[in-house]
Amino acid sequence: MRLADAVLRRGHLSERALIDVWTTGIHPAHLDRCDQCARRALEMSRWLENVQATGREDAEAVVTNDVLVRQRDQVMSRLAQLDRPSKVISFPAASPVTRQPYAGRRVSPGWLAAAAAAGLMIGVVSMELSHMLPFGGTSAPPQVVTAPAASPYDDSDLLHNTYVNPSVGGLDALDDMTPRVVDIVLASR
Amino acid sequence: MATETTRDADTRVAIDVKAAQAAGRLDAARERYAELVERHQRRAARIAYHYLRDSADADEAVQDAFVKAYTHLGTFREELPFEVWFTRILINGCLDRIKAKRRRERWIARPTMDADGVERDPAEHLPALTPSPEAQLLHNERRRRLKEAMVQLPERQRLVFVLSHFEGRTSREVSAVTGLNESTVRVHLFRAVRRLRSLLAPGSEHEDTGDASGTGTTVVKGRVRHASC
Structure with missing residues (x-):
């Protein structure tokens, strides 16, 4: 008998002791003397037996012979797959590695700068030439009013002429090229 | 064993x-x-x-x-x-x-639950072993309640209870399988039984709202010790 049972329960068996009776099969002498504990032990063993039977039935209902046969077949087929030497897929025959020469040529940065400068010069010249050429269509050629000849470096004369003889003739060509809102509206109607 | x-x-x-x-x-x-x-x-x-x-x-x-x-x-x-x-x-x-x-x-999301919020499994739809519908109902109810109670046991208790009670293993054999001491095995078994008795007691079904997903409510603390593999 456990000390705790002897002291706390006045010799009666604890629940744990009753479970031990069922699981170990060891029969304490107290059960022969005490009807109360014998009744509790019987009740406990019935409960445990019921639970065991219910649990086993539950499992047996799922683990049927058919299930086991199918499961065994699957296990064996998985093992056969494991034992089968794995198939190595050969890669296509390796073609000799040939380094393709780079088709383009490297252009030195100096040449790039020269080409950019040349392009700029061509642009300026063509712009100048386009001013000299007559405009096509019906519009009148631009009236270019040149200021009196003066030293290009004489800023004071330039300013003076600008204020004394205001002229925007040089902008007429640009004005002609700019579409007017009125024209656009009329055209859209 | x-x-x-x-x-x-x-x-x-x-x-x-x-x-x-x-x-x-x-x-x-x-x-x-x-x-x-x-x-x-x-x-x-x-x-x-x-x-x-x-x-x-x-x-x-x-x-x-x-x-x-x-x-x-x-x-x-x-x-x-x-x-x-x-x-x-x-x-x-x-x-x-x-x-x-x-x-x-x-x-x-969890799989389909029935009206009671309990996950059903195919085992419950197997042909009846008992002839009477009432007996079958009671039988199924007992199995359902036991299943629900089992999932509420902590992992170790469930393991020890399954091996000891359903598989009929001794404490020593369970100890060999789980790596736990024999005394620990007995403690787990006792606690499992006590908890199951409480969960399966009449009228206790709705008091203990455990996880009915089949996974239990406790944390898996570790693998079985000393496993070679």
Whole structure:
């Protein structure tokens, strides 16, 4: 008998002791003397037996012979797959590695700068030439009013002429090229 | 646990399979190993089902355990019964499945529940063993309640209870499989019984709202110790 049972329960068996009776099969002498504990032990063993039977039935209902046969077949087929030497897929025959020469040529940065400068010069010249050429269509050629000849470096004369003889003739060509809102509206109607 | 004769037979077969594997006679190895599968399959399936509470999961766990045991048979030590070694592999696999299921359930909605919010499994739709509808109803109700109560046990308690109570193993045998002390095994068994009695007591069904997903409410603390694989 456990000390705790002897002291706390006045010799009666604890629940744990009753479970031990069922699981170990060891029969304490107290059960022969005490009807109360014998009744509790019987009740406990019935409960445990019921639970065991219910649990086993539950499992047996799922683990049927058919299930086991199918499961065994699957296990064996998985093992056969494991034992089968794995198939190595050969890669296509390796073609000799040939380094393709780079088709383009490297252009030195100096040449790039020269080409950019040349392009700029061509642009300026063509712009100048386009001013000299007559405009096509019906519009009148631009009236270019040149200021009196003066030293290009004489800023004071330039300013003076600008204020004394205001002229925007040089902008007429640009004005002609700019579409007017009125024209656009009329055209859209 | 296995009788001495069965244990010797298991060990002999395991040694034969190892030798055949080493010699490259794989067909012979598989043929020999099939004996072990046949001998331990039913018990393994029952343990896995009691532990996982799902027939499909249990089926996969058993298959995986047999395959793993076959591939790791080289690590099997003859002084340990094959049954103990294999059961450790099986239980560790079940634990992994429970953990994986929990991880999935964090993100994925639960499977179909019935009106009571209880997940049903195919086992409950199997043909009746009892003739009377009332008896069948009571029987199914008992099974359902036991199943729900089982999933509310902590992992260790459930494991010890399954091995001790459903598989009829002694504390020493359970100790060998789980790596727990014999006294710890007895404590877990006692606590499991006490908790189950409380959960299965009349009128207690709606007081304890446990996790009915089949995964339990406790955290898996670790794998079975001393497992070779």
